[in-house]
Amino acid sequence: MLVKEEVGSKERVYVEDVKKAHGDEVLVRGWVHKIHDLGKFGFVHLRDKTGIIQLVADKEILKELRAEMSVEVVGTKVENSKALGGIELQIKDLKVLGKTYYDMLPIAVTQGKTKVHLETELDHRGISLRAPKKRAIFKVQEEIVTAFRDYLRGEKFSEIHTPKILGTGTEGGSEVFTVNYFDRRAFLAQSPQFYKQMMVGAGFERVFEIGHAYRAELHNTWRHLNEYVSLDVEMGFIKDENDVMDLEEGFIRYLFDYLRKTCTNELKMYEIELPEKVEIPRIPLSEAHKILLGKYSKKSPVGNIDAEGEILFSKYVKETYGSDFVFLTEYPVAKRPMYAMPDGKGMTRSFDLIYKGLEITTGGQRIHDYEMLKENIIKFGLNPEDFDFYIENFRYGMPPHGGFAIGLERLTMKILNLENIRESTLLPRDMKRMTP
């Protein structure tokens, strides 16, 4: 540690390191997690970022303490097989660092499974996240992001940051938020789609971005957010969309290995065993439609699959291939954006990735030829002039390319088998929620 946290001659020890720390006396810091008052003395659980440890406090100290205050403690290590982790600290000195000002905690932090309503939890995020099991979700999320970045940097991808304030709605769609930008109207980016393609062409060849995306969708469901973190990828010099699927499949494999190593405790808290083997079947949408109809009498909308269909088809894939994932391929031209590469048979070289019954990715090969792109924009009833800044890039030798985007909160939710996407969002934004 470069930053010493000293008090007098003592350096702070994190709870997870107490056992191996030198000396009999250690200094710890954290929050009062639980107080068990036995009259003449009591047991106190102290919680820090890394874990929980038992303190033994006398009467005088006990009466100073309230749940969730933050304290600094110098204590003597005592082995105790009944204590958490087999060790406790006899308090020698205790200093209150952060006082409390409440009559009753809005949420009980000590319960593994919070019993309050999700909305109450979200209203009091600063306190509900103190429950180790809740905070664990974001440890997993952080490591997903780290794995994504490490994997792609290892594959020669460059990390970029593109603007979220746009002069034109990204894909000409209607579900965009408007911003009052000085005397003009601007839009919040629905995705970095145009910019990541631009950067492939600008010579980065392979790029990724971890950033917010905005959707003004009028859905308030367990799987929709109006602001989310998009893990975006775009790759130049591909052969076709299979290169893009190979990349994503490689990432999922890397991710699961990485999470098993870095989030052992967190996965255990949620009773998750990540599969050792990841082999993702690639199935054309039309075939999925047939299977859904034949096996489950489930009709699908034209050129797509609905939420119920995603769940049923995932069930089928799990039973048939033993996979939690499936790539749906060959979406029809009319149902994909104007930049999707047609395959010459009325379909596009695009795909969705479904994971445990939920779409977590849309991707595919893009059109890279200037004339073809312009024609396609016109075919879609759009005006090429509105996309001038975008199509300009295609004049100068844009290589074949493609990419995908993963919704970070959706991936986190599904890995941990959470029920609502808001559980895997630090501070969600939806139609009804703008605070905290």
Next chain:
Amino acid sequence: MLVKEEVGSKERVYVEDVKKAHGDEVLVRGWVHKIHDLGKFGFVHLRDKTGIIQLVADKEILKELRAEMSVEVVGTKVENSKALGGIELQIKDLKVLGKTYYDMLPIAVTQGKTKVHLETELDHRGISLRAPKKRAIFKVQEEIVTAFRDYLRGEKFSEIHTPKILGTGTEGGSEVFTVNYFDRRAFLAQSPQFYKQMMVGAGFERVFEIGHAYRAELHNTWRHLNEYVSLDVEMGFIKDENDVMDLEEGFIRYLFDYLRKTCTNELKMYEIELPEKVEIPRIPLSEAHKILLGKYSKKSPVGNIDAEGEILFSKYVKETYGSDFVFLTEYPVAKRPMYAMPDGKGMTRSFDLIYKGLEITTGGQRIHDYEMLKENIIKFGLNPEDFDFYIENFRYGMPPHGGFAIGLERLTMKILNLENIRESTLLPRDMKRMTP
């Protein structure tokens, strides 16, 4: 490489790896950087993400080529001391991957120093970034971000993602963009200040965020952007603001070592030698004012230092301490936000970091006591009820904490001695620019 880029039996070789690649024949991909037609044959420079290599092309091939088209080439390696990197490729097979559609390139990519106006460069980002020296800026920027993340994760910080759509203007200021959020008015975050503090209290203890921040400032200068990337840090259980400055100083040291290793070529292109030793003086603002007045007859605004003052004072610090950096400390209460920790003498425990004449950071210790914060909000003429979701966090044992934020584009600009912050922004947003 997990993703094989094969053509027939051949795997793509990046230009930087051609020399060490096995076999006499290699397959490369990239853009036609330069064509030197000698009649019967010619030299072609091929540029990929990693470098430039010379190709030898015959007449037939030459007439197919145009500058900036993207191609795939199979060629035979020939040592040639006159060629770039001492090696060239005799073209055996060439395939055009991305055609060109232009009469004249808007910007000449081959010039090291582009001679066009910055605005033209920004208008044509997809082509201007093809100049290796321009793209090098973003390699350095990417490695700054990587160093920031690696350093902080090594210090037990957690990466977080907080919302940019807010129900309340972050700090009650006026320079915020408004968003039409369904039937309500929302704001774009000026900083993740409140949220990073909340997450320290929520048990993460130490957090960082790499994300966009928005300022609706009416400045159109060489150092202002309306959308920028903020490298934000917040740390709990500190003693005072010096812990925060120690952390930032430690980061700068780590960063410079890291850039020397990872951006050797890029730093060379800009003729930058990063100092081996970083020791940053900490000077109270009042003392800086005296020095500016005494030494340069420069008057400063009350409780601050202006752009000219920053430049002059940096000059003084460089001459006196040999440092490109200086922490200005002890800013007066009236000039800092309501959450800045007072030092009991009318000043705050806050600081700015000036680097080569430009402020790149504001930071400090924050108020952590609930009553003190509420009183301070009232003192500032604000209404605590407007900050309910923020001050609620201070009821439950908020530990002493502080943090800082670095403007990524400013840091990049100053490291490379660029003249305008737009040069270190992939796609800048300012009062006049919303595209590309």
